[in-house]
Amino acid sequence: MTRATAEEEALWEGQVEVDDAAFFAVLEETVAILERSGIPHLFMGGLASAALGRPRWTHDIDVFVRPADARRVLETLRAAGFRSEETNPRWLFKAVKDRVLVDVIFVSSGGVVLDDEMAARAQHLEVEGRRVPVIPAEDLVVIKALVHKEHSPRHWFDALALLRRDDLDWDYLVRRARQHGALKMLSILYYARSNDQVVPDHVIADVLEAAREEMAV
Numbered sequence: 415m416t417r418a419t420a421e422e423e424a425l426w427e428g429q430v431e432v433d434d435a436a437f438f439a440v441l442e443e444t445v446a447i448l449e450r451s452g453i454p455h456l457f458m459g460g461l462a463s464a465a466l467g468r469p470r471w472t473h474d475i476d477v478f479v480r481p482a483d484a485r486r487v488l489e490t491l492r493a494a495g496f497r498s499e500e501t502n503p504r505w506l507f508k509a510v511k512d513r514v515l516v517d518v519i520f521v522s523s524g525g526v527v528l529d530d531e532m533a534a535r536a537q538h539l540e541v542e543g544r545r546v547p548v549i550p551a552e553d554l555v556v557i558k559a560l561v562h563k564e565h566s567p568r569h570w571f572d573a574l575a576l577l578r579r580d581d582l583d584w585d586y587l588v589r590r591a592r593q594h595g596a597l598k599m600l601s602i603l604y605y606a607r608s609n610d611q612v613v614p615d616h617v618i619a620d621v622l623e624a625a626r627e628e629m630a631v
Contacts, residue, residue: 425513428473428515432512436513440475440512441475441514444477447490447491451486453479453483453487453490454480455477456548456549457477457478457548458476458549459472461548462549465540466554466579467554467575467576468575474514474515474516479519479528481520481527491509495511497509497511498510504521522560522561524595525594526553532550535552552587555577555599556590556594556595558570558602559595560595584616588621592621596625596628597625597629604618
């Protein structure tokens with residue numbers, strides 16, 4: 415679709431303020447639509463960060479789906495009254511309802527995709543009274559390390575909060591870091607250690623080894 419005005423542009427970029435009632439109404443509808451569809455999906459982004467790590471507000475809804483399912487998810491939302499666009503065929507589609515943006519993400523930074531192991535490790539957690547399937551904390555740490563940029567420091571601090579969890583599967587986190595971006599993951603692990611967060615020695619050693627291999631390629 416054509417973004418005709420600056421206001422429309424801001425809406426599709428997730429840069430408009432939305433009141434809580436509208437946001438949670440659209441969240442509840444999105445959860446119900448996706449559950450009925452039977453399409454595998456997980457919630458990520460700010461919602462997952464708040465559920466798994468630290469309390470913080472988000473003004474959009476990030477849904478993670480398999481690449482093969484992305485267009486079907488968009489069509490399902492469109493059939494339910496959402497406006498939609500195939501924003502970037504490499505990784506992102508978008509839908510909007512009542513000024514609330516839903517990002518349909520199918521390839522995250524570093525080539526991270528929703529696979530069977532990630533789906534099997536997902537948790538159903540309560541977000542403002544709504545139970546939603548949430549991406550595993552370990553995968554979210556890796557994604558946050560990869561997407562961190564100067565203009566979005568929240569990702570860095572989201573990852574640090576997730577690293578404080580006492581139930582992390584460190585071996586799984588190392589494996590994901592090896593697959594998608596060990597060097598960036600190493601930087602945040604060192605920073606966490608410098609702030610007296612507990613990161614096991616073998617995790618640092620394993621990710622360091624992977625980062626050296628990454629730099630040698």
